[in-house]
Amino acid sequence: MSEPVYTPEEMMVVAAARRLDEDDVVFIGIGLPSKAANLARRTHARHLSMIYESGTLDTAPTVLPLSIGDPELSRTAKAVVSVFEMFNCWLQGGWIRTGFLSAAQIDRFGNLNSTVIGDYGSPRVRLPGAGGAPEIAAFCSRTFILLRQSRRSLVEKLDFVTSVGFLEGERSRDGLDVPGRGPQAVITDLGLLEPHPESREFVLTAVHPGVSVEAAVEATGWPLQVADSVGETTPPTTGELEVLRSLKPSETSDIGDKVSSHYEGGSE
């Protein structure tokens, strides 16, 4: 049987999905994390509870939502709570095990920037900002970080810390009084980085099939440490790819007829 053909992004999503446990409780954003969680729930993690920050608890979308507040999410949720309850009672209260994060920049200790590139007061690029990220990073028991690997994204020094990883490394996160254990893996399109148990610096521990260690080091803006034995990720199976490719985006709604019935001829 021939090996399935797949894209680097599909490899990334599949690697992220495999990290979720059968009965995980996961806080997810839109994009790759949402794809990964939806893939996991349709493959090995049938009892996965998915939570989106709009307040939708244990939701089961049949399509991939375009936004965190997609109608599909509230329609299929066990419960919909206010944003206050979501962040204070569920997230800060310690009821969510796993969080996915992404960002424009990451440093060697897994701190993330999604706020500005350049100076905060006069930014070169104004990014969307925090959303739920600072509290996901602090209060989920563990987080996984998904981003594409390049010298622009894996940087020596962040322009801004939007959410904290291992701060300055070693035990420095412990001084922050945040209950979560911090980022457990960075999954990129080239491979996998995991924190060193002492220094908490992210180290290359695996590469995806066809990617060299040198390429991963080259695509990193700090001198990337490489584990003594670097593994190779198991490629996506035909089954995983089939499910992933069957995930369709939520459709747009057309209000054209309603515009006619409410407003045509109705207003003078």
Add this chain to the structure above:
Amino acid sequence: MTEFLDLTEAIRTHLKPGNVVAAEGFTHLIPHAAGLEIIRQEIRHLTLVRMTPDIIYDQLVGMGCADKLVFSWGGNPGVGSLYRLRDACEQGIPHALELEEHAHAAMANAYTAGAAGMPFAIFKGYRGTSYPDVNPHIRFLDCPFTGQKVTAVPAIRPDVAIIHAQRADREGNVWLRGIVGVQKEAVLASARSIVTVEEVVDRVDETKGGTVIPRWAVSAVCHVPLGAFPSYAEGYYGRSNAFYLRWGEVSRDYDRFCEWMDRFVIGTRDFGHYLLALKQHGYV
């Protein structure tokens, strides 16, 4: 007590230049019709408060109505950038915009503190981040009982809250269902409130689920069907993902944005005519 007004009248009566305005709705039930009416009436020097500025504040910022923005996530959900917000921050177009930037948890807490009549909110956010360095409204205190360090942000107390809901009854009680965000807290935190609704019915209550905001907390109710478009109203119509995608093209260039706003917003007398014009040009 609640007054039933048309939207033009409600905005004219309750919104003044320089006001602090919170038009809320977390992806769902965003009061877009009201935002466009503020633009038509050219009300300026506003402090705009909203967790996710979305298209509604991208338009207000781009049209020069805002002096200051208080927010916690400024992207086009599922699409990318809000270009009018970016241009204001990166290049001061059409003029400089003061930012007070937060995370979602802080804003949800600050609204709740405002609703509860508290001067500030406490929670445990922002640890290890750069936000306290750039926002003087983020402070840390010690718990008087345990000594534990907690984070404090001031309450949000807008002059005016604006929300969209599915229904109001004839007395002005308001009913909403689905993702409820921070709308109830925003209304209760504000001195005045305007609620646009899909439908006016004889009676609303919570026996079939949903949330009721009783009439004495609501200043004005306006009947504006489809008033959340291109966002959505659960049970009435879905989200126009296509319009959110197209907004990326329409808003990317300032001149094209101005042309579009002139044609569809300034050039139409109310939300109904705006929707009809959008329909005529294939946007809906």
